[in-house]
Amino acid sequence: MSVVGLLDAVGLIVGVGMMIPALMPEKPPDPQATTTVNIGVGLHGNPGNRDPLDYKGDTPTITLYDQLGTLVGRSGSEGHVKAGGVVEMAIAHEKDMGGVKSEYMAVAASGDDAICIQYITTLWPDQESWGFLGDVGTLCDADWYYSDNVVANFDSSSQEPQSQLNRSSNCIWVDQNGSNHFRFQGFSFHILDFSSSKDADTDGRAKQYHDQPATMCKSDPRFKSWPKISKDTVIPIFYDLIHYNSDNSDLDPKAVLDKKRWCYKDKHTKNKNGCSSTPPSKREARASSSNPAPPFMAGTVVKSHHGDHNATHLCNSKTSKGPDFVSLSEGVFCDMEKKQVWPLCSKEVAIGCFDVETNKMRPGPHGRRDSEGRRIPFKSYHKEIRWGGGI
Numbered sequence: 001m002s003v004v005g006l007l008d009a010v011g012l013i014v015g016v017g018m019m020i021p022a023l024m025p026e027k028p029p030d031p032q033a034t035t036t037v038n039i040g041v042g043l044h045g046n047p048g049n050r051d052p053l054d055y056k057g058d059t060p061t062i063t064l065y066d067q068l069g070t071l072v073g074r075s076g077s078e079g080h081v082k083a084g085g086v087v088e089m090a091i092a093h094e095k096d097m098g099g100v101k102s103e104y105m106a107v108a109a110s111g112d113d114a115i116c117i118q119y120i121t122t123l124w125p126d127q128e129s130w131g132f133l134g135d136v137g138t139l140c141d142a143d144w145y146y147s148d149n150v151v152a153n154f155d156s157s158s159q160e161p162q163s164q165l166n167r168s169s170n171c172i173w174v175d176q177n178g179s180n181h182f183r184f185q186g187f188s189f190h191i192l193d194f195s196s197s198k199d200a201d202t203d204g205r206a207k208q209y210h211d212q213p214a215t216m217c218k219s220d221p222r223f224k225s226w227p228k229i230s231k232d233t234v235i236p237i238f239y240d241l242i243h244y245n246s247d248n249s250d251l252d253p254k255a256v257l258d259k260k261r262w263c264y265k266d267k268h269t270k271n272k273n274g275c276s277s278t279p280p281s282k283r284e285a286r287a288s289s290s291n292p293a294p295p296f297m298a299g300t301v302v303k304s305h306h307g308d309h310n311a312t313h314l315c316n317s318k319t320s321k322g323p324d325f326v327s328l329s330e331g332v333f334c335d336m337e338k339k340q341v342w343p344l345c346s347k348e349v350a351i352g353c354f355d356v357e358t359n360k361m362r363p364g365p366h367g368r369r370d371s372e373g374r375r376i377p378f379k380s381y382h383k384e385i386r387w388g389g390g391i
Contacts, residue, residue, distance in 0.1 A: 034092055041171070057083075060109050108186040115175075122191055130191050134169050138317070142173070144319060144321070146314065148385075168308065189224070193223075215250060215256050221236040236262045237262070302325050302326065304326065312332055314336075326354065340374070
């Protein structure tokens, strides 16, 4: 999928009133005491055996803040969630917070198992719901990978699913101890800058993110990936309220990029408002030119029928991480370790290609090198994931 296509995909949930009905809480929360958060885990979904490769992960800790950065509530330990699964959290509000609306969320990995988050939904005490898709992380240079789960159209007026979309959202990797070569322990975001069940039927915000991606990816209060984050990490908020046009785009796009308007709540600051304009730590995580596969994915290949799963795009991304990948609709294999693409073997292409029947690379005319002189990698898999239908 092209970058433009991904931005359009984000538009399905960013500012267009689209949601994922399966994510909506089945039971409404206590309107005075709780906010309900659903976390959907991506990567794969085999209906008969949801997690055959043991790709479950530790449920992350969720921390909620109000408009002023005051703690609203925090989730407890929820154990493990399987790949393709959903965990629902009813987060109790802090004393005296009542039915306040949470406007900011911090997501922090917990335990030793990495997890790939495909979506998050938030249900306020007044029953207004909000959604966030992992596609945002793809666009904003988080560690990411494709997922098999297909989202559904959502009509905010009827609260009922309308149709299946011909796409699945990507997922964002978070890992607490870094043992799986992922760069980030978590992320934070401004809930209001993504879709609401009360949004107008317009794509103004999505168009803005398409035309001015920095307004989503370079505005720390709006979205930020954290190399280190814990339940006590001070996340940024907008000190000055952000104003929106009727189509949900920013009234002043430059305002969200103005660091003087960002606030890190700091009890040690001398500012009267308790804000510091700089984060406690300036450590940044950069994408590495080397891309070792996460250890628990070694010897695994994914084969996908989904038309929006583009192996070339996956390989061209410096921040994608996951198993080697085959796009059957595109006819391309992505070697995730070397970030190289190879054609699938066919009647027209018989050498220097990936054989989907044997899951091996066929040697080229010069042994282990193709006609262009590229070294043909040796591939052998003991695990296979199939997405979107049989091979």
